Amino acid sequence: MNIWQELPKPFLVLAPMEGVTDIIFRQVIAHAGRPDLFFTEFTNVSSYASEKGRANALERLQITPTDKPIIAQIWGKDPAHFAETAEALESLGFSGVDLNFGCPDKHVNKAGGGAAMIQNPNLATECYQNARKSTNLPVSIKTRLGWNKPEEYQEWLSTLLNQHPAALTVHLRTKKEMSKVPAHYELIPEIVKLRTKLSPETILVVNGDIKDKTHALELHRQYPEVDGFMIGRGVFANPYCFTSHAPTREELMELLKLHLNLYEKSAFFANIEERKGKIFDFAAEGAERDDIIEDYHLAKLPKYCEKCRHIPYESLKHFFKIYINNFPGAKDLRAKLMETHSLPEARAIIES
Numbered sequence: 001m002n003i004w005q006e007l008p009k010p011f012l013v014l015a016p017m018e019g020v021t022d023i024i025f026r027q028v029i030a031h032a033g034r035p036d037l038f039f040t041e042f043t044n045v046s047s048y049a050s051e052k053g054r055a056n057a058l059e060r061l062q063i064t065p066t067d068k069p070i071i072a073q074i075w076g077k078d079p080a081h082f083a084e085t086a087e088a089l090e091s092l093g094f095s096g097v098d099l100n101f102g103c104p105d106k107h108v109n110k111a112g113g114g115a116a117m118i119q120n121p122n123l124a125t126e127c128y129q130n131a132r133k134s135t136n137l138p139v140s141i142k143t144r145l146g147w148n149k150p151e152e153y154q155e156w157l158s159t160l161l162n163q164h165p166a167a168l169t170v171h172l173r174t175k176k177e178m179s180k181v182p183a184h185y186e187l188i189p190e191i192v193k194l195r196t197k198l199s200p201e202t203i204l205v206v207n208g209d210i211k212d213k214t215h216a217l218e219l220h221r222q223y224p225e226v227d228g229f230m231i232g233r234g235v236f237a238n239p240y241c242f243t244s245h246a247p248t249r250e251e252l253m254e255l256l257k258l259h260l261n262l263y264e265k266s267a268f269f270a271n272i273e274e275r276k277g278k279i280f281d282f283a284a285e286g287a288e289r290d291d292i293i294e295d296y297h298l299a300k301l302p303k304y305c306e307k308c309r310h311i312p313y314e315s316l317k318h319f320f321k322i323y324i325n326n327f328p329g330a331k332d333l334r335a336k337l338m339e340t341h342s343l344p345e346a347r348a349i350i351e352s
């Protein structure tokens, strides 16, 4: 039995989100109400395979007992690097390896990874097989319906299911659709049929626009053969989405404080503090960004959001909206917090 087979049915998964579902945020979500399964943000296999990039890759692959069971998601285009990275993941404490064949970020696609695999099914197959033979962990795939048109799912998902992955997560949109159109729930019955025909043992997870546990259970009533439901942006609207609890202002503020405390304790912060003169100069002047990123061995790519990562304290700010939301006075409080440049400043505002 692998982790995918052990999960209750239906199960809930926190989607991998670059710049969001890092080691800190995963612990906050575990505190609010845990999903059945966590994913890391995606890690580049060529970064892991290179001397220069390995430290950064390992930093991204840090986990705690709180966010277990957890799947490491990886991306890239070099089959040998998929093998090397997959082999390493077992000893790092992961329950599985997931291959990202769906990311629409133009930098990732230009580098031949993510959704670019949809256009290169032979390479996708080779990467999958290489990962598969290099680890005892279950290997799963997360992808989209196709590149241009939803109908492409027939051929593309068949290619993947013919490899018999441990699990297949389908973000129910094409690469071209990004997140701009509603998820194609209407295709779920056909995808279920395809899974049953080609690889009945593959656990099927659907993803796209699922708000919370209640919504997932509704979908499960409609599509009982789907095994699991993955929630991404639902956590932005409600960090308690895995229980469907409607949080009070106090509960949200507690989560924000927890996030700040965990950030302060993290190795990432310690590392940053050591060099903060340089970083804060950078933040002030906006110069030398790439040099400093390089210096920190932080990945330059990929980024979904320019503001997501890489700038120490500033990188916390995009989380504020998650916690300071949906209560009277939230907008003003958030505006004040967005003006801050350090943890003590933020804490003083929160306390007052």
Ligand SMILES: Cc1cc2nc3c(=O)[nH]c(=O)nc-3n(C[C@H](O)[C@H](O)[C@H](O)COP(=O)(O)O)c2cc1C
Residues within 6 Å of the ligand: 015, 016, 017, 018, 019, 020, 041, 042, 073, 100, 102, 103, 142, 171, 179, 207, 208, 209, 210, 230, 231, 232, 233, 234, 304, 305
């Ligand atoms: C900020 C952000 C970062 C993301 N990073 C990743 C990633 O690293 N790996 C991945 O497979 N998908 C990534 N995604 C896609 C999500 O996992 C998910 O497929 C998508 O958001 C649709 O689900 P949702 O409607 O529940 O948000 C990201 C999405 C967002 C919004």
